[in-house]
Amino acid sequence: MPDKPDRNAIEVVNVSKIFGSGEGQVAALDTVSVSIRENEFFTLLGPSGCGKTTLLRLIAGFDFPTAGEILLYGQDIAPLPPFKRPVNTVFQSYALFPHMTVADNIGFGLEMLGKPKAEIKARVAEMLKLVKMEALAGRRTSQISGGQQQRVALARALAPQPKVLLLDEPLSALDYKLRKEMQIELKRLQHETGITFIFVTHDQEEALTMSDRIAVMSSGKILQVGSPWDIYDKPAERFVADFIGETNFLTAAISGIGNGKARATLKSGTTIEATVAEGFQPKDNATVVVRPEHAKLTNSKGDLSGTVENVVYFGTDTHIHVQLDSGEDFTVRQQNTRSAGCGFERGDKVGILIGNDAAQVLKD
Amino acid sequence: MAKNFSIKHQPGFTAIAATCFIVLYLPIIVLVIYAFNAASSTSEWGGFSLRWFQSAWQNTQVVDATLRSFQIGSIAAVFSTIFATMAALATTRTAPYPGLTFKYAAINQPLMVPEIVTGVALLIFFSRIKIFTGYSGIGYLVAAHTAFCIPFAYLPIRARLENMDLTLERAAADLYATPWKTFRRITLPLLWPGILAGLMLAFVISLDDVVITEFVKSGGQDTLPTYMLGQIRRGITPEINAISTAFLLLSVAIVTLFFFVSRKRD
Numbered sequence: 191m192p193d194k195p196d197r198n199a200i201e202v203v204n205v206s207k208i209f210g211s212g213e214g215q216v217a218a219l220d221t222v223s224v225s226i227r228e229n230e231f232f233t234l235l236g237p238s239g240c241g242k243t244t245l246l247r248l249i250a251g252f253d254f255p256t257a258g259e260i261l262l263y264g265q266d267i268a269p270l271p272p273f274k275r276p277v278n279t280v281f282q283s284y285a286l287f288p289h290m291t292v293a294d295n296i297g298f299g300l301e302m303l304g305k306p307k308a309e310i311k312a313r314v315a316e317m318l319k320l321v322k323m324e325a326l327a328g329r330r331t332s333q334i335s336g337g338q339q340q341r342v343a344l345a346r347a348l349a350p351q352p353k354v355l356l357l358d359e360p361l362s363a364l365d366y367k368l369r370k371e372m373q374i375e376l377k378r379l380q381h382e383t384g385i386t387f388i389f390v391t392h393d394q395e396e397a398l399t400m401s402d403r404i405a406v407m408s409s410g411k412i413l414q415v416g417s418p419w420d421i422y423d424k425p426a427e428r429f430v431a432d433f434i435g436e437t438n439f440l441t442a443a444i445s446g447i448g449n450g451k452a453r454a455t456l457k458s459g460t461t462i463e464a465t466v467a468e469g470f471q472p473k474d475n476a477t478v479v480v481r482p483e484h485a486k487l488t489n490s491k492g493d494l495s496g497t498v499e500n501v502v503y504f505g506t507d508t509h510i511h512v513q514l515d516s517g518e519d520f521t522v523r524q525q526n527t528r529s530a531g532c533g534f535e536r537g538d539k540v541g542i543l544i545g546n547d548a549a550q551v552l553k554d
Numbered sequence: 555m556a557k558n559f560s561i562k563h564q565p566g567f568t569a570i571a572a573t574c575f576i577v578l579y580l581p582i583i584v585l586v587i588y589a590f591n592a593a594s595s596t597s598e599w600g601g602f603s604l605r606w607f608q609s610a611w612q613n614t615q616v617v618d619a620t621l622r623s624f625q626i627g628s629i630a631a632v633f634s635t636i637f638a639t640m641a642a643l644a645t646t647r648t649a650p651y652p653g654l655t656f657k658y659a660a661i662n663q664p665l666m667v668p669e670i671v672t673g674v675a676l677l678i679f680f681s682r683i684k685i686f687t688g689y690s691g692i693g694y695l696v697a698a699h700t701a702f703c704i705p706f707a708y709l710p711i712r713a714r715l716e717n718m719d720l721t722l723e724r725a726a727a728d729l730y731a732t733p734w735k736t737f738r739r740i741t742l743p744l745l746w747p748g749i750l751a752g753l754m755l756a757f758v759i760s761l762d763d764v765v766i767t768e769f770v771k772s773g774g775q776d777t778l779p780t781y782m783l784g785q786i787r788r789g790i791t792p793e794i795n796a797i798s799t800a801f802l803l804l805s806v807a808i809v810t811l812f813f814f815v816s817r818k819r820d
Binding site for chain 2: 250251252255271272274275277278279281283285286287288289296299302303346347
């Protein structure tokens with residue numbers, strides 16, 4: 191991976207977007223601030239209605255913020271119309287021009303910028319090669335498949351060499367296999383072009399596999415920004431822990447806070463070590479989260495004890511649902527081998543071992 | 555699978571359908587047949603002949619009225635389509651605001667106000683203008699036709715605009731197209747079938763008008779329909795049948811064209 195210099199491509203500063211007025215007012219974005227670095231694959235992740243698409247539209251210029259600034263390399267672009275911003279968008283519906291050929295679609299941005307014909311031709315050829323669509327340059331966009339339309343939309347947005355490329359759930363219309371292929375393709379394109387990508391999705395798996403950093407959004411706010419690893423392993427908020435992957439929530443009494451760690455005494459009486467988000471001072475009682483794959487089942491006594499309620503086979507792994515003696519539910523994910531069964535059955539009395547550095551204290 | 559409900563299998567369907575077709579088409583068929591009548595009366599059949607078509611063709615009054623109809627129709631169609639296009643853009647390319655419904659109503663006013671009322675109103679209004687300006691050309695007819703053709707041109711254009719994906723225009727703006735370039739390169743080419751449909755519909759509507767024209771026209775400004783009306787008052791000859799038949803063919807041709815153009819999808 192190339193070095194990612196710590197230069198910000200986009201800075202969103204205290205941006206709010208309020209729709210409607212009076213009683214019916216809705217804050218789609220509520221004083222959001224975030225910095226997106228140059229040459230970064232940055233993902234805005236959240237459920238529908240969380241404000242991620244609104245933020246993207248504000249950066250593109252299709253809408254204007256009610257308050258706040260949007261800086262592109264230090265220059266406030268918030269009041270500029272879309273055609274004056276060196277930012278291009280890949281739309282969810284692709285929005286290819288139906289009355290133009292594939293090549294004309296790709297060349298449209300350059301044409302509007304008033305580039306000479308020869309330069310447009312060369313750049314279009316280069317783009318067609320980049321997305322492997324050379325053979326279909328003369329086709330109408332209605333004569334190509336969904337996956338091919340997706341590639342044309344990408345090529346069209348990349349052709350004018352924007353400073354930032356915005357992608358609004360571009361993979362949601364594709365089937366599973368094609369989506370997987372395009373995820374890798376997008377990473378490759380980002381790497382080859384060196385353009386900053388801002389990607390919007392509600393698909394946590396997509397976000398984890400593709401991004402350099404992720405911002406998790408909910409109800410118009412950014413809850414946490416971090417690497418996929420940070421977001422998955424060290425969720426700071428209940429929403430983040432719950433939205434991304436599966437997780438176990440345990441109530442615990444907190445003591446001995448310091449050095450980013452705390453001691454968490456679980457209902458079973460066992461005390462485990464848990465990590466605490468930087469600068470956060472937990473109260474006496476808090477929730478700690480443990481990912482199902484970071485716990486282990488045992489036939490002897492563990493950190494927790496309970497009874498197996500259900501065993502679900504998933505091919506690569508098995509999920510074992512345990513009812514803890516404290517009354518809470520706990521799921522353990524166990525990697526499968528080719529030997530028969532996972533070794534546990536419904537009704538078994540089991541212990542659960544929680545690994546070192548497996549628990550995280552939530553902020554709520 | 556359960557048999558789907560079909561209106562075709564209801565009792566009396568065939569009879570009602572047949573009656574409707576007969577009532578709609580029989581008079582027209584009779585009219586067309588008698589256009590080829592060799593006799594001078596519409597009440598007796600004197601054998602097949604094209605003499606009435608020939609007679610109409612040589613009748614300078616008919617030719618004159620036809621040309622005037624085409625002239626008024628084409629000018630009115632072009633102007634009303636331009637206004638309708640602007641109105642359609644203004645009413646579909648803005649966020650809904652209070653008063654928009656009122657504007658829809660205002661644009662469609664000619665569809666709601668009885669033609670006779672418009673005719674009388676225009677007669678009084680234009681007669682005042684005539685006194686002040688002294689002008690009495692076909693400008694009045696063109697203006698009146700333009701006005702009542704606007705809602706007809708507006709309908710297909712607005713329908714086309716509403717079905718057009720707004721993201722296309724957004725995508726053009728995103729790719730550095732100014733609003734004018736977006737209109738010229740994206741909106742207008744995609745809107746074109748709607749505009750053509752509006753143009754043809756407006757032309758046919760103008761061609762067909764009797765009531766308003768009758769009130770607004772000055773002496774010697776007969777259009778084909780008002781000329782025919784005038785002739786019928788003096789007794790019907792098969793010449794009227796021949797003119798009607800030619801008129802019918804023209805309308806059918808234009809409406810068929812309209813159908814194909816407006817059905818065109820990209």
